[in-house]
Amino acid sequence: xxxxxxxxxxRRTVCRWAWLEWxxxxxxxLFDRPNRGDPCVYIPERISNRPDPCIYDQFLLMRLNQSVxxxxxxxALFLDGVEQYxxxxxxxTKYRVVITVHNSSRDKAxxxxxxxxxxxxxxxxxxxxxPIQTLTANVPVWPGVAQVETVWETxxxxxxxxxxxxxxxxxxxxxxxxxxxxxTQVKAAASQxxxxxxxxxxxxxxxPPVHEGGGETSLVRTFGGWGVLGALGGYSSSFQIxxxxxxxxxSGSYALAGYxxxxxxxxxxxxLRAHSRRQPARDRQVYDEPPCHMVELFVDSYVFKxxxxxxxxPASMFAPRPPAWPAQVEPRxxxxxxxxxxxxxxxxxxxxxxxxxPEVFNVNAFxxxxxxxxxxxxxxxxxx
Amino acid sequence: MAGCDTKTKEPGNYNWSADRITAWALGAGGAGAAWAILEAxxxxxxxxxxxxxxxxxxxxxxxxxxxxxxxxxxxxxxxKEQNPKTITVSGMVICAGKNSGVPPFYDNDWTFNLxxxxxxxxxxxxxxxxxxxxxxxxxTRAAPGSGQSQSYFSLDxxxxxxxxxxxxxxxxxxxWAAAGGAVGSVAGAAVGIAAGIAACGVLGIFTFGIGAxxxxxxxxxxxxxxxWAGGFAGNLVGGGIGWLVDEFSDFxxxxxxxxQDCVVSLTGTWVTDKSHQHNEIHDISSSQIIECGDAIKDSxxxxxIVGLVGIGRHPNGPDP
Numbered sequence: 001x002x003x004x005x006x007x008x009x010x011r012r013t014v015c016r017w018a019w020l021e022w023x024x025x026x027x028x029x030l031f032d033r034p035n036r037g038d039p040c041v042y043i044p045e046r047i048s049n050r051p052d053p054c055i056y057d058q059f060l061l062m063r064l065n066q067s068v069x070x071x072x073x074x075x076a077l078f079l080d081g082v083e084q085y086x087x088x089x090x091x092x093t094k095y096r097v098v099i100t101v102h103n104s105s106r107d108k109a110x111x112x113x114x115x116x117x118x119x120x121x122x123x124x125x126x127x128x129x130x131p132i133q134t135l136t137a138n139v140p141v142w143p144g145v146a147q148v149e150t151v152w153e154t155x156x157x158x159x160x161x162x163x164x165x166x167x168x169x170x171x172x173x174x175x176x177x178x179x180x181x182x183x184t185q186v187k188a189a190a191s192q193x194x195x196x197x198x199x200x201x202x203x204x205x206x207x208p209p210v211h212e213g214g215g216e217t218s219l220v221r222t223f224g225g226w227g228v229l230g231a232l233g234g235y236s237s238s239f240q241i242x243x244x245x246x247x248x249x250x251s252g253s254y255a256l257a258g259y260x261x262x263x264x265x266x267x268x269x270x271x272l273r274a275h276s277r278r279q280p281a282r283d284r285q286v287y288d289e290p291p292c293h294m295v296e297l298f299v300d301s302y303v304f305k306x307x308x309x310x311x312x313x314p315a316s317m318f319a320p321r322p323p324a325w326p327a328q329v330e331p332r333x334x335x336x337x338x339x340x341x342x343x344x345x346x347x348x349x350x351x352x353x354x355x356x357x358p359e360v361f362n363v364n365a366f367x368x369x370x371x372x373x374x375x376x377x378x379x380x381x382x383x384x
Numbered sequence: 385m386a387g388c389d390t391k392t393k394e395p396g397n398y399n400w401s402a403d404r405i406t407a408w409a410l411g412a413g414g415a416g417a418a419w420a421i422l423e424a425x426x427x428x429x430x431x432x433x434x435x436x437x438x439x440x441x442x443x444x445x446x447x448x449x450x451x452x453x454x455x456x457x458x459x460x461x462x463x464k465e466q467n468p469k470t471i472t473v474s475g476m477v478i479c480a481g482k483n484s485g486v487p488p489f490y491d492n493d494w495t496f497n498l499x500x501x502x503x504x505x506x507x508x509x510x511x512x513x514x515x516x517x518x519x520x521x522x523x524t525r526a527a528p529g530s531g532q533s534q535s536y537f538s539l540d541x542x543x544x545x546x547x548x549x550x551x552x553x554x555x556x557x558x559x560w561a562a563a564g565g566a567v568g569s570v571a572g573a574a575v576g577i578a579a580g581i582a583a584c585g586v587l588g589i590f591t592f593g594i595g596a597x598x599x600x601x602x603x604x605x606x607x608x609x610x611x612w613a614g615g616f617a618g619n620l621v622g623g624g625i626g627w628l629v630d631e632f633s634d635f636x637x638x639x640x641x642x643x644q645d646c647v648v649s650l651t652g653t654w655v656t657d658k659s660h661q662h663n664e665i666h667d668i669s670s671s672q673i674i675e676c677g678d679a680i681k682d683s684x685x686x687x688x689i690v691g692l693v694g695i696g697r698h699p700n701g702p703d704p
Contacts, residue, residue: 102696314688
């Protein structure tokens, strides 16, 4: 690969006349071919070398079966310079929201990354987004990061809010790592802490209908079958027994007309046939997948300890941590009724009575087997 | 360099397109033979070996046009886009290759087989997350308008028939060669027929009229030669243009290399490839190397490495 890079560098120095660049490049492609034969497969730059703006994306990590926290390390709220939790925000108050954007590419900076900041109702799976501001981040190559910030005035009614950040870049190398949530709450100690968590229905109408299979209007049969039949018919109607010369001109025009008529007729027949064979999407259970209205909830006490580069060890950073104290969600599994918008479940934690440090409890929701969201609840104790 | 082979798990038909192109060739060949026989009847030519030979040659001519035309049509209609159109997956590359060679025998695409299951990592759908979609559906759901009731698993014959997800970067060589072959064969056949008619006319002047059967034989022979030669020539010219397009689109050669044993994330267009009755990503719009070799094989949490790169705590690409 190094040889290839050197040859490319040599090419660039020769092609210096911009007005003749395409001609110069053509010459070099035709007569100045680089040596090949590397044992590896070379992938063109436009595909293998893109910027990748990214954020702590819980949905990506859940897809990879890794532990997550909803106390997003890349989203911070400040009031008068002091970092705040999103669980205890004051109504109609201006907060400074600071977002850290990363870039996993060592080669391409993510210039002009769009950073959409929104708030959604506390809970998992909320679909109604309230825009705060769209920012622009110029993220340098890894390990550089960019911090962008905005001022958000909380709604006039008190409540818990989730901050959602979504990144977008026209040349993004991985669009699946662009959404991060910051969704936290704190509960004071009690012998049993009960926290309601609202689970929103992502698909109240059921699985989005996807037509699959069937439905092909066969061009092959249209032009290779019906058209040819029409051509033969047209041709047959043109010739006369005993005609002693090759009547290509006349019979050809008959054949052509017959072909077109046959193809048009055939297309109509094929379209009708295809329509009759169209079928709706099969139920997801055909693929051994849970139905779209089924929700599963999991609780753990995982804490994310941020690290970068050689210090970032996945074995320790994503090591699962079971609930620190007896904890459960009731119900742990349920099915949404048709058109049901949300359901409130209860996180129940049996906190110890003695004084001590607080503990976190992450509630992670999957709907239809797909990550739907979650919350992180911190339970404090008297001495915590 | 060889591309990555797959076989389609039965009852899927790996040779679906090849069968269709054969049907094109046989159908068009039959039409050619029928044309010759009808012309012979129209000209009241005596039915003998010359007419039979003319019919055979007309069959060859028609088969040539049908083969190249069918190859072009099937090439451009074989990929049916899914809904959602763009997906991102991560997985282990167990085969990486470029299908280099002369088209139509080689399409010159970049090809990859990602292992369906570990070790070290399982094939994982990373996105999009706004639709209910699983990796099982990615592999077997047939695309709208594909004409299939389902798609079938791909197996890698060079890796013990291991189930794989096949992904490709399309080369312009295949597209241009398919179009060139179709245009070339039609043009070649037309030129052959015109040349045959002209030859009949010239021979008729010098011989005070040649027989209709002989004339038919000449026309059919030149049409057959024109169809096949034109198809090959158009295919080669098209392939050459496609090669130039590929070279222009990556002139600086600043890309990266992928080898077997790399874990990658690939983003691209999710399609049903009707020609093999399986699903694949075609074209890959972005590839990222997560890690290669022992660094990921020996990890106790290989999917965690994919996660670390995903959230920017680790750069993509193998560790230096």
